[in-house]
Amino acid sequence: MSDPLLSLPPDPEASAALAAQGLRLELVDPGDAPAVRSWLEADARGFTDPAPTDESVAEQYEDRRLRRTLAVVDDDAPEPVVGTIGVFPAELTAPGPAPVGAWAITSVSVAATHRRRGIARQLLEAELRTAVRAGLPLAILTVSEATIYSRYGFGPAVRVAALTIRTKRIRWTGPAPAGRVRYVGRDALLADVPGIFDAARRRTPGELDLGGLLLTGLLGRPSEGDRTRERRFVRYDDEAGAPQGYCSYRIEPNLDDFADGTLHVIHLVAATDDAYAALWRFLLEHDLVGRIEARLRSVDEPLRWMVSDQRAIRQTEQDHLWVRVLDVPGALGARGYAATGRLALDVDDPDGYAAGRWLLEVGEDRTGRARQIAAVPDGVPSLALDAPALGSLLLGGVPVDTLTRAGVVREGRPGDAARADVLLRSPRTPVLGEWF
Ligand SMILES: CC(C)(COP(=O)(O)OP(=O)(O)OC[C@H]1O[C@@H](n2cnc3c(N)ncnc32)[C@H](O)[C@@H]1OP(=O)(O)O)[C@@H](O)C(=O)NCCC(=O)NCCS
Structure with a gap:
């Protein structure tokens, strides 16, 4: 394992409490293929995702090396992994020049056969104590259910917006940057993504460093088949030719009116204001598109001020990043x-x-x-x-x-x-x- 924090031993207090229920709390060795596979299967079951395939499991081995992976095991159950949690130490961008260290908690799931016996509580409390042992002042998570985490001291700190933009109704009134937007293939973009993402997240409070492999997942993985193939990728290069932003998107055609498709922005990352303007302009002026849908955007996008009619952009909001102060x-x-x-x-x-x-x-x-x-x-x-x-x-x-x-x-x-x-x-x- 690269980071020694990832292999800190399981929390003794939680181990003892789970042992009293006949359960074991285990650190999964990312080199142990069967153990990783059982964990991924339990995680997919917990989050109602499709069961992993050989190909998707193979793709995720490397990701597991970037995370601390814990399993709750019931040796009497036919599918023995009954609880999952994944963690990684992250740099969280905060106001000011330096990021804050945070224990980023993911993949909290408990088998439906073992729910409401306190397993999730043990896992969360264990990793809060581990974060303190690791010397990190914060724990953070993104949540699928917003009612669970305040009991552990987490509060919603970052809201995000889902945007619906009616593109036929607006003209671009923002700046016209001098660089160029160009199509790039997924594999070519992979090399640029870490640098662009890193520069972008450092200037944006609420963003964190996602390991390179976690980022490649955002570009779609080969195992995702059609979902990956239907994505398009564009990159913004500044006047000097340096990559400063990228966007992945897919277009859903409207079969009743071919000029009125919906463009779904999957991920738009801009390291400079020019990249932001150029990429949004590219999307807004896209032919055969009447509507853009973009999720996980700022509740205060500058985009609103770059178009001729602000009402063409509608947004709905929800809590997204939750923060727990430990120190x-x-x-x-x-x-x-x-x-x-x-x-x-x-x-x-x-x-x-x-x-x-x-x-x-x-x-x-x-x-x-x-x-x-x-x-x-x-x-x-x-x-x-x-x-x-x-x-x-x-x-x-x-x-x-x-x-x-x-x-x-x-x-x-x-x-x-x-x-x-x-x-x-x-x-x-x-x-x-x-x-x-
Ligand atoms: C959510 C989940 C992890 C809870 O696991 P669990 O082992 O049943 O939870 P616990 O028994 O430890 O309960 C912990 C506390 O959370 C509460 N809680 C558990 N699930 C809840 C839910 N879905 N909504 C609201 N509260 C919930 C419990 O009432 C309990 O509160 P208390 O200790 O104050 O009485 C589990 O139901 C699950 O895997 N769900 C699907 C995946 C998921 O949504 N994960 C959360 C990702 S953000």
């Missing part, structure tokens, strides 16, 4: 801030990780330092909140004012929420364009 000084000290100032936070956290009264001090260099305090100093604004709310505020995408009006955050004195917002808000709206 308050570590998390608040790693992100940057929009202003100097001080803020006191009274955090209620029954699990203990973030509990306490904290003072955040942001200096002239816009970095923060947080430490535990006994009493709020005179004149310092203060907020009382729980651990999920702290997770929701961490990336600066959720206004403190909104949470205060919702009764989720309580301000010490009227006006404290507004003062906190000046410090905490991110100049760029966070987004996460992928599931992990």
